[in-house]
Amino acid sequence: MGVFTRFKDIINSNINAMLDHAEDPEKMINMMIREMEDTIVELKSTCATSIAEHSKIEREVKDEKELAERWEIRARLAVEKEKNELAKEALIEKKKAEHQLELAENDLKQLDQIIAENKKNIAELDEKLETVKQKKRILVQRAVHAQEKKRAQETLRKTSGADAAARFDELENRIERMEADADLAGYGNAAAKEDEFFRMEKESEIEKELAELKAKMKKAEE
Numbered sequence: 001m002g003v004f005t006r007f008k009d010i011i012n013s014n015i016n017a018m019l020d021h022a023e024d025p026e027k028m029i030n031m032m033i034r035e036m037e038d039t040i041v042e043l044k045s046t047c048a049t050s051i052a053e054h055s056k057i058e059r060e061v062k063d064e065k066e067l068a069e070r071w072e073i074r075a076r077l078a079v080e081k082e083k084n085e086l087a088k089e090a091l092i093e094k095k096k097a098e099h100q101l102e103l104a105e106n107d108l109k110q111l112d113q114i115i116a117e118n119k120k121n122i123a124e125l126d127e128k129l130e131t132v133k134q135k136k137r138i139l140v141q142r143a144v145h146a147q148e149k150k151r152a153q154e155t156l157r158k159t160s161g162a163d164a165a166a167r168f169d170e171l172e173n174r175i176e177r178m179e180a181d182a183d184l185a186g187y188g189n190a191a192a193k194e195d196e197f198f199r200m201e202k203e204s205e206i207e208k209e210l211a212e213l214k215a216k217m218k219k220a221e222e
Contacts, residue, residue: 064101
């Protein structure tokens with residue numbers, strides 16, 4: 001992948017979306033930081049090469065301007081000496097120098113645009129890198145929270161289905177059996193009373209558990 005392709009991918013990347021799908025958010029951010037830093041190094045290297053080429057072409061522009069001026073002076077001198085053929089040759093050489101000057105100036109303009117774009121890209125990536133570094137801790141916490149929330153929702157979805165309904169039916173059956181046992185129990189002695197209180201206590205616990213389960217299922221459905 002080229003440096004500019006990686007730059008565009010990094011700038012356009014949705015960090016939060018990437019972290020939502022990352023198994024290890026902190027590892028993902030560290031990898032992104034390293035990739036950003038490597039890309040910045042390559043961008044700066046490319047920019048330095050362009051700046052060096054820019055300096056070289058600037059010298060060419062200067063040389064071609066001086067050459068064109070020199071042939072202009074020679075053409076004038078030849079005209080003054082009434083040497084028209086030499087004047088024509090000097091003008092031909094002047095045209096050649098002007099043509100090379102035009103080409104060099106066009107190259108210079110293109111390099112100006114490339115260098116400006118490189119500097120802009122470096123600044124954008126530097127800014128995004130600094131943002132990622134500053135927000136690393138909070139981004140990791142948000143990603144972990146999102147993952148935990150997702151797992152909790154999946155657990156609630158599972159417990160609100162057939163399993164919960166089966167548990168609900170089982171609790172109802174247990175309560176009905178306890179109620180039937182209570183109806184058949186005797187109240188003639190202290191032991192019977194103790195048994196009755198024991199069953200009443202258990203029944204209260206079961207009813208409380210049933211109420212909590214109903215509330216939990218109702219909340220999940222909402």
